[in-house]
Amino acid sequence: MNEQGQAEGAQTVRITSVEQIRKEKYRYNLFVNDIQDEPFIAVHEDIMIKFRLFKGREIHPDELKEIAEEDTKHRAYALGIQYLGLRPRTHKEMAQYLARKGIDEQAAEQAIARLKQERLVDDADYASRFAASRLRGQAKGRLLLRQELRMRGIAKETAKEATDELDAEEETAVALRAAIKKWPYIKGEPRERRHKLMGYLLRRGFPGSVVKEAVREAIRQSEAEDEPDMLDN
Incomplete structure (x- = not known):
């Protein structure tokens, strides 16, 4: 939310315009109180539907914080899914990526917890696959692979277990x-x-x-x- 939105967050506002953001698919700018200079807040389509943020809707200041937090969590999860589309990621890699994207630590950890629950982020599986692949593809032994896994944020015991599994x-x-x-x-x-x-x-x-x-x-x-x-x- 911009400075204008923060300033006006102290009182109830009414949505007077909704515009899709061209460069960000499924995200929308919400304008309030007929102020068109800059958006009051930007949210994902799912959040907009969940909170029924349509033209004419009045937003109470107590509700605004919840909307912003829900949108941040949603954005963190969506970014995580997008990041995983390139290759598997460790917990540390995902946390660093979300931080670079401006996601606060709490929202990032919540998103990572969800990704772990869905087995999309799995450090043990990542470590096993990484070790087996690098052994065959780059002719690296278990001791060096263990170091590389630690550098990627894999826990010491998890890295050891993964390399000990190598044939x-x-x-x-x-x-x-x-x-x-x-x-x-x-x-x-x-x-x-x-x-x-x-x-x-x-x-x-x-x-x-x-x-x-x-x-x-x-x-x-x-x-x-x-x-x-x-x-x-």
Whole structure:
């Protein structure tokens, strides 16, 4: 609500004009007391219908606060749904987004609570999907994935549970593929190359046991390929 609306909120006002906002679908400007310079308040179509905010309707000051609060909650939820249309979001990401959109913290948390109840915001499910996808698509190990989940606002225990769910054999296979791909580009003596490869995989978040196995197998396969084929003699 604008300053004019706040000033006039101390007394009953009568809606004298309703105009749809061109750039905001389903939202309407309400003008009161024949004042057309600027709208008294803007509300969503659902709120307008719920409170019967049509031309000629009188709004009591006690009712105005409830209308504004209901519209803010509705807008927060609608923005949340729109934001989820791009990809799944965490509680933290949603809260930050709604804050950027000017939604107050209380209304944002109410909207997020509703989205959680509807399973549209689910940090545990998000964490599991994120970890599995990044392991396969970006060759990142569980330790780095755990850090990335924490950076996205996922609780420590939830992040740990999600990464602990990762298939150990798949993680080892991913680490091995990364090691095989990296090995030919590492320079130096054999021992130095081995340490560099281990460091590379550790930085990608793979556990020490996985790294040792992947490095050992990658080097074994590389050496096997370098051996001359006895059948050629």
